[in-house]
Amino acid sequence: MNARWGFQGLLLLWGLGGVACFFDPNFARFEKCGTNNTCASGYSCFVEEGVCLPDCGFQERCPGEDPPPPGASDAGQNEDAGEGGGTDAGTDAGVDGGTDAGPPTVKPLSWVTRSLPLATEEVPYAHELQVEGGTPPYSFRAVGSLPRNFGLDGAILKGSPPTDVGSPRVAFRVTDSALPPSSVQEEFTLEVRSLLRLAGPGVLANGYTGTAYTETLSATGGTPPYTFTIDPGSALPANLSLQPNGVLMGTPAATSGQKPYLVRVTDSGTPPQTVTRSLWLELKTQPLLGEIANHSVPDGRVGTKYTYTFKISNGATPTWVLKKGPLPSGIQFDAATATLTGTPNQKTTQTFTIGTEGILNLQKDFTLTIH
Missing domain, CATH: 2.60.40.10 (Immunoglobulins)
Structure with missing residues (x-):
């Protein structure tokens, strides 16, 4: 179409009193005007070309406009609707669905050991100190001096407690392998109890048939008072009995020679100590001369x-x-x-x-x- 027809088309649209409607000025696609320049409703005859052009003033858009593709909608800039039309609103949830929250959190270094077990003098002692958190491996050291005969081997406190230890305070510091390293210190009481012994005498005083007999057994160490008993595997001669306080008494009715009897003593400690010892006793007749x-x-x-x-x-x-x-x-x-x-x-x-x-x-x- 030449410029003249384009200009006339624009004038025609303004003359029809509608909003300007821009259309392709290729008139070949429009219907021809009918008798007396008549057109279908909504169209007016463009006499110079003899075609019916849309009356744009009666419609929201001219029928000649190409409609937009079905279902198209501009959702705005930078909106990623995700693969297959779904909403991509998720985050990286980490391995196996977990939340990817950055580097793993390390639990602070702290002591698990809260107290040291009771030690007994002259009895080999070993206890492993325990901590948690931080970055293994750990290194342990004593803060200050340890009691005599005690040492630290790695995380193990060991030794043979002497008789004069008592209940000293001991302190330890542990350091982990982090960069920079963390360290924590803890103080404990190392209670050493005295060793219970059945003191004897190992060979009891002689007993004489028909004569009242008394001998006193004793114990040392541990926690008094003590309780003495004859071990279930032993039995005293007839007419003799051992009292809980350690007094062996009675009047022997017969001679028996020298024999061992297994005696047990238990102290009052918590937990209690119990020891046994074979004590020898001879029952005989009275000698002619005193002894x-x-x-x-x-x-x-x-x-x-x-x-x-x-x-x-x-x-x-x-x-x-x-x-x-x-x-x-x-x-x-x-x-x-x-x-x-x-x-x-x-x-x-x-x-x-x-x-x-x-x-x-x-x-x-x-x-x-x-x-």
Whole structure:
């Protein structure tokens, strides 16, 4: 179409009183005007071309406009509706659906061990210190000095507790392998209890048939008071019984020779300690001449009061004397009562001689061990 027809088409549209409607001026696609220049409703005859053009003033858009593709909608800039029309609104949820929240969180380094188990003197001790969190491996060290005979092997506190430890405070510091490293310190009480011993005597004083008998057993260490019993595997001779306080008493009815009896002692600690020991006892007839009935003395312990009494077989009361010493430091011999008494103050083993003077001139060697 030449410029003249384009200009006339525009004028025609304005003349029809509608809104300007731009259409392709290729008139070949429009219907021809009918008789007397008539057109279908909504169209007006463009006489110069003899075609019916749309009356744009009556419609929202001219029928000649190409309609937009069905279902098309401009959702705006930068809206990614996702693959297959779905909404891409998700985030990277990490491995196996988990939330990808960045580097994993490390739990702070802290102590798991809250207290140290009870130790017993002269009994090998080993306990592993435990921590959690931080970055393994860990390194442990003692802060300050440890009790005598104790050491730290890696995370294991070990040693052989001496008798003079008590309940010291000990501190440890642990450091992890992070960069920079983390470290935490903790303080504990290392309670060392004394070892319970059945002190004896290992060989009890002789018993004589038909004669009242009394012998006192003793214990050291542990936590007094103590409870003494005959082990279920042993049975005392008839007419003899062991009291819970350690007194063996009764009147033997027959001789039995020297035999071992298994005795058990339990202390009052928490938890309690229990130890057993074979003690020898001889039951015999009275000798014609008197004799020192005792064969051995109980063991002692440093710092614990000690007492033990000697006796004559026939009940006589001779003059007693310490014939040969020395006695362990802190122990004395009371000749008036034939009793060893005192509180030993050092570990030792001493052999000494106890005897009598006068009508009966007797003597016997004894060995006293102080733990």
